Amino acid sequence: MEKIQQRVNELNELLHKYGHAYYVLDKPLVADSVYDQLLHELIALEEQYPQFVTPDSPTQRVGGAVLAGFEKVAHSTRMLSLSNAFNEDDLRDFDRKIRQAIGDAFSYVCELKIDGLAIALRYENGIFVQGATRGDGTVGEDITANLKTINAIPLRLTKPVTIEVRGEAFMPKSSFEQLNARRAEQDEELFANPRNAAAGSLRQLDPKIAASRNLSTFIYSVGGDGEQYGISGHAKMLDYLSELGFKTNNERLACDTIDDVLTYIEKWTDARPNLPYEIDGIVVKVNSFAQQDELGFTAKSPRWAIAYKFPAEEVMTTLLDIELTV
């Protein structure tokens, strides 16, 4: 029995390491066939010796039961939303207000604004225990079973920490195109965009459907006060989240001035179509947690962050068609 337990643990470790490399770092260590072979060996051993199954085993990602509904989850700290900026003036206003409040000695972190679904993930002693949607910001829906199917979400962290993190679940463009192609073949209604497809997938009561949708995530903050982890600012927090095993977005950039921010926005306005996922803007955050605390929040948004939204796509309107057919 000892040897079996050892092999189960070894397989669990290997599959966790290979899964992290493939789904979080996008740097596969082994061929898919090797991963699948090890996974099937673990599935077989766990079937034969159920006493060796652990909640963080990769075999636990796709649960069995179809849920009757979603439980409510009260967030430990409110999940707020970002205020928006639509042009350079809005951004310069944002910058001026911050300078008036805390002076000039601060820096920003710019991030791509992933066009997906906000989620909160809770870990106890390094084990994924619960995941929820934003909901109304105070109470969300428990979608743990569906989130477990997302391979980019680690079932176990590299350290046994108890932590809540926030991020965005999304459907990569390629998965979106494949999903709609399948639905077109079956005369099913198509999803309008990857964001709706991701939201629709995470609202499924049957985790097997969510598991089939190739969703991913980018984690971008902890819930609550970052300083409790002995970390002074947002950039270092993202590095810490990455060390814990979370997928964070590597396109982030520290910016000293609002002009640097505008340059970053210009770059990604042009480069956006080449990304493998949809973004609907750029998030600009004051880096220092102490300065974030000084700036505080309005009723619904942080004063230390803003979302610059890209102009809506120029959609060729039907008006043009009407003119042509007149």
Ligand SMILES: NC(=O)c1cc2c(=O)c3cc(F)ccc3oc2nc1N
């Ligand atoms: N969609 C995103 O890629 C994204 C979204 C948010 C938020 O919604 C958000 C909301 C807050 F109240 C505070 C910080 C935030 O940071 C964020 N950072 C991001 N990268």
